[in-house]
Amino acid sequence: MVTRTRFDDSACPVARSVDAIGDWWSLLIVRDAFDGSRRFGEFQRSLGVAKNILTARLRTLVAGGVLASVPASDGSAYREYVLTPKGEALFPVIVALRQWGEQHYFSPGEPHSELVDRREGQRLRPLEVRSADGRRLDPGDTAVHKVPTR
Amino acid sequence: MVTRTRFDDSACPVARSVDAIGDWWSLLIVRDAFDGSRRFGEFQRSLGVAKNILTARLRTLVAGGVLASVPASDGSAYREYVLTPKGEALFPVIVALRQWGEQHYFSPGEPHSELVDRREGQRLRPLEVRSADGRRLDPGDTAVHKVPTR
């Protein structure tokens, strides 16, 4: 039932993304999906979310094309939830949130889960916003080009 | 009153970020701050959010150190809300959400607000997740290194 958007500045891609994801639980579900969770129970245990909420979120994520519901890979009669290409495209969003959290909400040395490069086992390089010709950009180097309402 | 976290997998930086931001409105407030909004009324008109909600969100963002409340720059007795360095560090998060929205929730050619490089006026390069040694990484190239609960 995501027919009506909650945020009416509909020309802004950020608002549409936010509306498409739905809520924070959905984002954490996506994070868990990146971390390898596939089954209802895995998400439920990992998140500690109420089952009815999880049911609803999984449904809207599937309806929104972020997750797909596929037959379980272990041959059982159950289903699994896997990221679609559109869901995988959320990777930079999750990484950005992760890096911001690492930076500002952990004391130095405090243990936390880490996202590492599978080949080298090293932590990732911080995300960088770059211009079309490759210069690093800070917020002040950018401007929002508002579209005329015509 | 963000004393208690809503998400208990507290070793995950993503969860902490999500908890620190609070809700989607807060994220859109931050987006507007990047776009140049500073005054209560600007946020309110831009977002269409109820004023009591906006009041609460601005307060928690200030309490969380994402925004700072400073005397108005025009000399009036009012206050303005500006991003702190911690708030500015959310830039990649907003850019990532924006790019995902542009990619998946607009028809080609559909008008929308654009974030451009101020110097060249060009749209930004898509964010790229890279390893420490600079290789581009897809989700499958990474793994979450869960921390032992000791």
Place this chain on the structure above:
DNA sequence: CGCGCTGGTAGCATGTTGCAACCAGCAGGA
């Protein structure tokens, strides 16, 4: 000194969340 603007509060209806209980299908064991 009156009026409008900004930046809020207060009260209330409604919607959403979360908890707990319940339930159906499948699987394995005795």
Place this chain on the structure above:
DNA sequence: TCCTGCTGGTTGCAACATGCTACCAGCGCG
């Protein structure tokens, strides 16, 4: 075959959060 436990839900209800509307206080200008 029946018992038992696990997975993946659904349902009902109480509590909380949201959003709307009305109201209000301080500033600033004429």
